[in-house]
Amino acid sequence: xxxxxxxxxxxxxxxxxxxxxxxxxxxxxxxxxxxxxxxxxxxxxxxxxxxxxxxxxxxxxxxxxxxxxxxxxxxxxxxxxxxxxxxxxxxxxxxxxxxxxxxxxxxxxxxxxxxxxxxxxxxxxxxxxxxxxxxxxxxxxxxxxxxxxxxxxxxxxxxxxxxxxxxxxxxxxxxxxxxxxxxxxxxxxxxxxxxxxxxxxxxxxxxxxxxxxxxxxxxxxxxx
Amino acid sequence: xxxxxxxxxxxxxxxxxxxxxxxxxxxxxxxxxxxxxxxxxxxxxxxxxxxxxxxxxxxxxxxxxxxxxxxxxxxxxxxxxxxxxxxxxxxxxxxxxxxxxxxxxxxxxxxxxxxxxxxxxxxxxxxxxxxxxxxxxxxxxxxxxxxxxxxxxxxxxxxxxxxxxxxxxxxxxxxxxxxxxxxxxxxxxxxxxxxxxxxxxxxxxxxxxxxxxxxxxxxxxxxxxx
Numbered sequence: 054x055x056x057x058x059x060x061x062x063x064x065x066x067x068x069x070x071x072x073x074x075x076x077x078x079x080x081x082x083x084x085x086x087x088x089x090x091x092x093x094x095x096x097x098x099x100x101x102x103x104x105x106x107x108x109x110x111x112x113x114x115x116x117x118x119x120x121x122x123x124x125x126x127x128x129x130x131x132x133x134x135x136x137x138x139x140x141x142x143x144x145x146x147x148x149x150x151x152x153x154x155x156x157x158x159x160x161x162x163x164x165x166x167x168x169x170x171x172x173x174x175x176x177x178x179x180x181x182x183x184x185x186x187x188x189x190x191x192x193x194x195x196x197x198x199x200x201x202x203x204x205x206x207x208x209x210x211x212x213x214x215x216x217x218x219x220x221x222x223x224x225x226x227x228x229x230x231x232x233x234x235x236x237x238x239x240x241x242x243x244x245x246x247x248x249x250x251x252x253x254x255x256x257x258x259x260x261x262x263x264x265x266x267x268x269x270x271x272x273x274x275x276x277x
Numbered sequence: 278x279x280x281x282x283x284x285x286x287x288x289x290x291x292x293x294x295x296x297x298x299x300x301x302x303x304x305x306x307x308x309x310x311x312x313x314x315x316x317x318x319x320x321x322x323x324x325x326x327x328x329x330x331x332x333x334x335x336x337x338x339x340x341x342x343x344x345x346x347x348x349x350x351x352x353x354x355x356x357x358x359x360x361x362x363x364x365x366x367x368x369x370x371x372x373x374x375x376x377x378x379x380x381x382x383x384x385x386x387x388x389x390x391x392x393x394x395x396x397x398x399x400x401x402x403x404x405x406x407x408x409x410x411x412x413x414x415x416x417x418x419x420x421x422x423x424x425x426x427x428x429x430x431x432x433x434x435x436x437x438x439x440x441x442x443x444x445x446x447x448x449x450x451x452x453x454x455x456x457x458x459x460x461x462x463x464x465x466x467x468x469x470x471x472x473x474x475x476x477x478x479x480x481x482x483x484x485x486x487x488x489x490x491x492x493x494x495x496x497x498x499x500x501x502x503x
Contacts (some may be wrong), residue, residue: 080306162382163303183441212454215438216431219455222441225433226382227426230395243423246293251458 062100064090066114068108070152078108078163108160112180115157118147123189133196134203134253135261138245140193141221142265144186145241148225149234157182158225183222190221206252213252220244238265288326291316292340293373300376304334312340334380341377347482353409354464357402358456358474359482361432365452365455366479368436369445380487382433399429424463450476 068090072081083104087097101107122143126136147154162183194217197203198210206213224244228237242263249258294316298307309330313323347363350356354357370372381395403425409415435451453476461469 077305151467163305181441183437186439187441209454209457212450212457215435215451215454216458217435218438219428219431219451221434222437223430223432226433226437227395227430229382240423240426240430244427247424247459247462248426250462 058100061090061096062094062110065092065097065100065107066110067152070111070114070156073108073111073160074152074156074200078104078160083107108164108179110161111153112182114153115158115182116180116185117187118151118153119185122147123193132202133193133200137190137193137197137217138261138263139266140189141224141241141245142238144221144224144238145228146234146265148228148237155229158186179201186221186225187218203252204254205250209271216248216251220248241265278396283286284326287318287322291323291326291333292336295327296337296340296376299334299337300372301381304330304380309333337373337376338380340373341358348485352414352471353405353412354414354460354468355472357405357409357428358460358472358478360401360454361428361452362449362474362479363482363486364432365436365449366480366483368448378433378436382437395429395433398432399425399462402428412466415463415501416465419463428455428459431459449479453478 068086069081072086072089081104083097083101084094086107087094090097097107101110123136124141126139126143127133129136131139144154157180160179164179191214194203194214198206203213222239224241227240232240240256242265244262245261246258249261249263253261291312295307296314298311298315298459302311307330309323312333313320316323327336347356347359350359364374368378381398403421406415406419406421406425410419410421415421432452432455435455438449439445439448439451453474456474460472460474464472
């Protein structure tokens with residue numbers, strides 16, 4: 054019984070993610086989401102009292118996926134800098150394959166942003182998913198520094214951090230303007246080829262794999 | 278003549294009001310009524326110039342490019358840095374530009390505006406890089422198209438990063454950091470030594486533009502190219 058309820062909830066979060074991703078927070082309706090999940094509106098309300106609550110659940114799902122991905126990469130035993138490169142490839146892939154990720158960014162863009170100055174628009178309290186992504190990237194970069202992988206960045210640490218965070222955010226914004234996954238994957242690799250020389254010791258940039266890798270455990274798709 | 282001038286002024290006032298509303302509320306939540314009350318013009322005046330919300334947003338996007346110019350530089354890489362830094366400098370101060378960025382990078386905008394100003398921005402960057410390469414400013418392995426995409430991605434990313442962490446107050450330092458780190462990988466050592474990528478570059482170039490051409494301003498700001 055409880056298991057079935059859990060399954061229904063997961064289906065609703067998935068349908069919500071899909072709908073927020075495609076149509077945006079403002080245009081998504083709970084009726085459509087319930088229909089897409091194959092449940093009644095009553096069943097939806099049993100789990101989520103409002104669109105805000107569902108949006109929050111979608112973003113929590115996005116954060117959980119992000120944290121799982123970081124943890125998996127760390128457990129793989131690759132160096133922190135390689136994990137950082139891999140997490141940007143993970144982002145490029147999940148932006149196309151896992152609606153909770155683009156939906157989480159979209160909810161942040163639509164409902165977050167600069168503090169409303171106009172009439173108090175209905176704005177749900179949302180997770181700042183850009184902040185969550187920047188924080189994940191910055192943590193890996195710090196670990197890479199502590200592991201001695203970034204001697205070239207050492208002198209200008211703060212600006213190196215800004216550069217990497219900017220690049221990581223740029224992958225999402227450019228993906229949102231329309232680009233196939235294959236194309237985006239190539240751009241992410243080119244991006245790292247360009248950034249690495251300004252981060253690592255001279256001549257060591259070739260020790261890192263800039264292309265996406267799909268044979269490791271991180272390639273296992275995290276299913277619903 | 279006077280009438281035409283008034284029409285230009287009204288159009289500009291409407292666009293400025295639209296930019297402020299789009300900047301604050303985003304495209305989806307913005308309404309024509311908001312823009313009307315902000316602009317202080319009649320409904321008839323607004324519809325004389327713009328037939329829909331989409332046209333208003335397109336007008337804001339076009340304005341971004343109309344105002345995007347910087348003085349031409351002998352070094353095209355310097356010119357590119359100048360464009361990026363001036364935009365960062367003005368982004369904090371002018372709703373027209375920050376609204377343009379929000380519209381271009383906003384969710385779902387690709388369906389409405391074909392990616393907003395992003396494709397145009399990448400193409401503009403690529404053209405400057407091609408010319409920089411022809412002039413021998415770039416390292417031989419540099420691919421202008423690829424690099425244009427990366428620089429554009431990092432510029433928009435720096436904007437998001439700065440907005441997320443500091444409400445855009447440090448956007449110039451963030452954009453400068455992008456160029457400071459990437460230029461050594463694309464510019465020849467001789468070019469690199471002459472590039473001015475300081476955080477206040479945008480402010481200085483803007484001041485130069487305000488002083489206007491023909492007063493030796495360009496000479497002053499142009500890093501010497503031998």
